[in-house]
Amino acid sequence: MQKLHSKQQQWMPVLFLAPAVILFVVYVIFPILQSIWLSFYEWDGIGEKTFVGFSNYVELFDDYQFWVALKNNLYWMVFFMLAPPIGLGIALFLNQKIMGIRLVKSMFFFPFVISQVVVGLVFSWFYDPSFGLFNKAIALFGMEPVAVLSDENWVTFGIIVAGLWPQIAYCMILYLTGLNNLNPDQIEAARLDGAHGWKMLRHVILPQLRPATFIAVVVTVIGALRSFDLVATMTSGGPFGSSSVLAYFMYEQSIFNYRAGYGAAIATVLFLIMDIYIAYFLWRMLKSEKA
Amino acid sequence: MFPTPIEKRSLPFNLSYRVAVWIALLLWLLPLIAVMMTSARSMADINSGNYWGVPSEWMLFENYTMVFTQTPMLRYLINSLIITLPAVFGAVALSTLAGYALAKFKFRGNVALFATFIAGNFVPFQILMIPVRDLTISMGLYDTASGLILFHIAFQTGFCTLFMRNFIVGLPDELIEAARVEGVSEWQIFWHVVLPLVRPALAALSVLIFTFIWNDYFWALVLVQSDEVRPITAGISALKGQWMASWQLIAAGSIVAALPPVILFFAMQRHFIAGLTLGATKG
Numbered sequence: 318m319q320k321l322h323s324k325q326q327q328w329m330p331v332l333f334l335a336p337a338v339i340l341f342v343v344y345v346i347f348p349i350l351q352s353i354w355l356s357f358y359e360w361d362g363i364g365e366k367t368f369v370g371f372s373n374y375v376e377l378f379d380d381y382q383f384w385v386a387l388k389n390n391l392y393w394m395v396f397f398m399l400a401p402p403i404g405l406g407i408a409l410f411l412n413q414k415i416m417g418i419r420l421v422k423s424m425f426f427f428p429f430v431i432s433q434v435v436v437g438l439v440f441s442w443f444y445d446p447s448f449g450l451f452n453k454a455i456a457l458f459g460m461e462p463v464a465v466l467s468d469e470n471w472v473t474f475g476i477i478v479a480g481l482w483p484q485i486a487y488c489m490i491l492y493l494t495g496l497n498n499l500n501p502d503q504i505e506a507a508r509l510d511g512a513h514g515w516k517m518l519r520h521v522i523l524p525q526l527r528p529a530t531f532i533a534v535v536v537t538v539i540g541a542l543r544s545f546d547l548v549a550t551m552t553s554g555g556p557f558g559s560s561s562v563l564a565y566f567m568y569e570q571s572i573f574n575y576r577a578g579y580g581a582a583i584a585t586v587l588f589l590i591m592d593i594y595i596a597y598f599l600w601r602m603l604k605s606e607k608a
Numbered sequence: 609m610f611p612t613p614i615e616k617r618s619l620p621f622n623l624s625y626r627v628a629v630w631i632a633l634l635l636w637l638l639p640l641i642a643v644m645m646t647s648a649r650s651m652a653d654i655n656s657g658n659y660w661g662v663p664s665e666w667m668l669f670e671n672y673t674m675v676f677t678q679t680p681m682l683r684y685l686i687n688s689l690i691i692t693l694p695a696v697f698g699a700v701a702l703s704t705l706a707g708y709a710l711a712k713f714k715f716r717g718n719v720a721l722f723a724t725f726i727a728g729n730f731v732p733f734q735i736l737m738i739p740v741r742d743l744t745i746s747m748g749l750y751d752t753a754s755g756l757i758l759f760h761i762a763f764q765t766g767f768c769t770l771f772m773r774n775f776i777v778g779l780p781d782e783l784i785e786a787a788r789v790e791g792v793s794e795w796q797i798f799w800h801v802v803l804p805l806v807r808p809a810l811a812a813l814s815v816l817i818f819t820f821i822w823n824d825y826f827w828a829l830v831l832v833q834s835d836e837v838r839p840i841t842a843g844i845s846a847l848k849g850q851w852m853a854s855w856q857l858i859a860a861g862s863i864v865a866a867l868p869p870v871i872l873f874f875a876m877q878r879h880f881i882a883g884l885t886l887g888a889t890k891g
Contacts, residue, residue: 411629431870548804564734
């Protein structure tokens with residue numbers, strides 16, 4: 318009897334895992350390898366594939382549009398990093414017990430729940446040169462109206478602000494949860510030592526919020542590298558490709574220009590950039606598992 | 609408590625804080641409020657540039673009726689449900705099984721497998737796009753709900769497995785061991801011991817995944833092309849192309865598209881927030 322059990326314990330996990338693993342391999346793991354393999358071919362997505370070695374990559378590094386998209390991804394990453402601190406700020410601001418505060422917190426979280434397509438539409442209105450709220454607001458300060466989404470100097474920043482809206486909401490929720498689980502004894506002890514305000518935040522509160530910060534930063538970086546929906550909805554990468562990012566550039570090349578091999582090369586570069594963060598995240602995750 | 613509880617401060621400070629909170633919320637949601645107002649306006653208002661004043665006539669009912677009668681919005685809404693509900697169920701079911709195996713069984717490659725699920729969940733969609741599209745076409749599932757459902761189940765399994773495993777790891781081993789000693793079969797243990805205990809996690813995960821899949825836009829573009837199958841995110845996009853000047857319609861459509869996840873969020877708020885943080889509080 319005992320024997321049969323240990324046998325069952327050996328093959329049971331295999332059965333439990335099989336459906337998830339098979340689907341995941343077919344739809345995620347294998348396609349990654351296929352895309353990397355494809356990036357060495359010239360292919361229109363339908364006909365014959367021609368092996369071209371590294372020529373897609375050589376062409377990519379000579380492609381002005383690639384550098385524009387890469388530069389924009391860098392802007393996304395740098396400015397998206399505002400989301401964790403602003404999220405923390407709002408969380409600290411709302412971390413009180415007054416009437417209706419739960420409703421307020423939920424409403425603040427709203428932008429994260431709605432689809433990015435809708436967020437894109439909302440902000441397209443916000444920036445509209447003729448009646449948008451944005452131009453109404455800067456007119457109060459005596460500034461000339463700006464057509465944010467058709468000005469190549471401003472457009473990427475305009476989209477990033479739209480992206481920050483839900484991202485800040487997400488970071489805020491992470492920090493609110495973190496603030497709920499603070500250790501009150503430590504705070505009391507620090508108060509008796511005369512710590513308050515900034516000092517308290519820096520030396521007592523922030524160290525306790527480290528897990529929340531870690532998740533907020535990882536999710537924010539990944540979000541910045543993944544940005545696609547807002548660019549597609551608000552500008553389609555325009556004007557003249559000036560607001561494109563790698564994810565959108567790849568989509569454009571594969572779907573509209575019928576260059577699947579070239580698209581795969583762009584995707585592979587994006588994947589390699591992302592891998593740095595994935596590896597770091599895994600390393601942290603597994604380290605805390607062992608601890 | 610940090611910051612210092614407001615009730616310990618002076619009365620004026622306390623009162624101004626209470627006012628400030630609501631003003632901040634109003635500013636935070638202003639872009640969204642603008643869209644809501646637009647969805648209640650008449651075409652005449654929009655043409656004459658009245659975007660911020662009181663609507664000259666309230667067209668709320670007419671606009672929303674028009675969205676459902678003149679545009680395929682209702683179709684898109686139903687499509688989104690047809691795609692999202694089975695995908696949520698499938699992803700949660702498969703990952704509960706997988707998460708249990710990873711959490712409570714020791715076998716070689718356990719950690720490697722877990723790491724693969726986590727890593728796969730972070731990859732950029734573009735690295736999957738061409739092969740997944742070809743695979744879907746070759747299975748004859750291009751432009752069908754099933755094609756999208758299958759992909760969503762497979763992809764979300766990464767995050768869901770991470771989530772379920774982290775939850776199940778926290779369950780006491782003794783319960784499972786005791787059942788084993790009693791001679792209960794492994795499947796029965798899963799069904800009668802583990803499953804009842806993970807209910808809160810199932811609720812949290814389902815709400816979260818519902819939002820993710822409902823709001824997906826990229827795969828709706830890549831795997832679907834006809835109005836009969838198109839979910840609401842891609843639907844709104846298509847609508848924007850056709851009704852360029854009818855902002856009040858696009859606005860009303862946007863509100864309709866945003867509503868289901870919002871309603872779900874408010875109904876299951878506690879679960880939703882638990883879900884966001886539980887899958888990821890270990891850093």
